[in-house]
Amino acid sequence: MSDRNQLRSSGSNSGSPACPDWRRLAAARDASPADPPGWDEALRHLDSCAECRPAAIAADPLLAFRRLPGPALAADEAESMLLRVAALRGASRVTGGASRVTHAAPSSSWVAEQLARPRSVAALPLRQLAAAAVVAVALLAGGNLPQGDAVLAAPQAAALVRNQIASTPALDAAIAAEPVLDELDRPFDHVVQWNGDDLSVVLVVDGRLGV
């Protein structure tokens, strides 16, 4: 018998002739770890048929747990999580470096434990990587960057630096002196660059201005 025919076979206690025979399906499922033929189709039917739900749950009370509604979430849950993740990344960067200052306290002792665990290379402080990338680009280009390539070159240089350049006191000092955008405490929307002969001007536009 095909899955579809099995699904159509009327079962006792079912809400309509189209409902599956839940008693038979549940018995078959209890007898073997493998799902009986037609089980997945029967579940899809159950999700859309309130009529056969009593028969299904009477045959297998565990079906009451299927698709349980989730926890009550706040409307801004995702936004709130975004801030939590950003704060945790900030804390991770700070606790991962030489300084142990924390400006974003972990929300629980378990989260603090997770932060204290050893980190991978990919988790090296971004501030250091980004600043080191700027230094590397300047070194590679001899201080005379071709216009338009700086933005594209930075990630490649970061990878190069990560792989080839060990941290030195001089580099650390250079890094510490570099301003980095991700430490700004205000949202920004646009970055505009104006290259002159001897000077480049970079404008960071506040996200609230709507420019």
Place this chain on the structure above:
Amino acid sequence: MPRLIFSERDERQRWHASTDLELLEGLRAGSERALDELVQRKTPALLQVAFRVLGDIEEARDVVQVSFLRMWEHRTRFDARWSPNTWIYRIVTNLSIDHLRSRKSRERHQEPYRHHLRQVESERGFSELQQREVEAIFNELAHGLSEKQRLAFLLREVEGLSSQEVAAVLECRESTVRNHLFNARKALQKEIRRRYPEYAQEMPRQLATDAGEQEALAP
């Protein structure tokens, strides 16, 4: 001429329209905007899974928060041949288990769910109470399962993932998932009939009524 070299708004729109796989590839390439979009897109579903494992929404938030940090830290390990959800769910379930183990060492006393629910019965609508009670019973009974049984049951029976997907999340064979599931079902059925014999009789009719009411209210 001034030249626009970066637009946050354009970036956000681009990632918003991308698939899960494209997002994870963006993440692997180091895009923080891809991470932001991933957080926006996956938070509700991941909170639900973590909540089901832990039974506590605040702990679930902690787990999901750290999960996103892990995704960022381990982004280069993502392989585009994998299903994005498998990789993400694996991180969340592993951290949820880690949290559970950590919790066992500092287990706090919890008032039995049913007692508490009975107390507030008069303050809430019956339908909401009924749903919450079923949920509480699940949380209570599921604590008696092994970690693998609990996860297999949760992902397959409650969340509705396929056996193949559950096997990928738990990093085991499909036949192993089926065995975990089979044993979990046996244990849960035995417990539900022993502890809540009235539910085997009452739940069907009342849950059906709830589902019917919800359908009627749906747009």
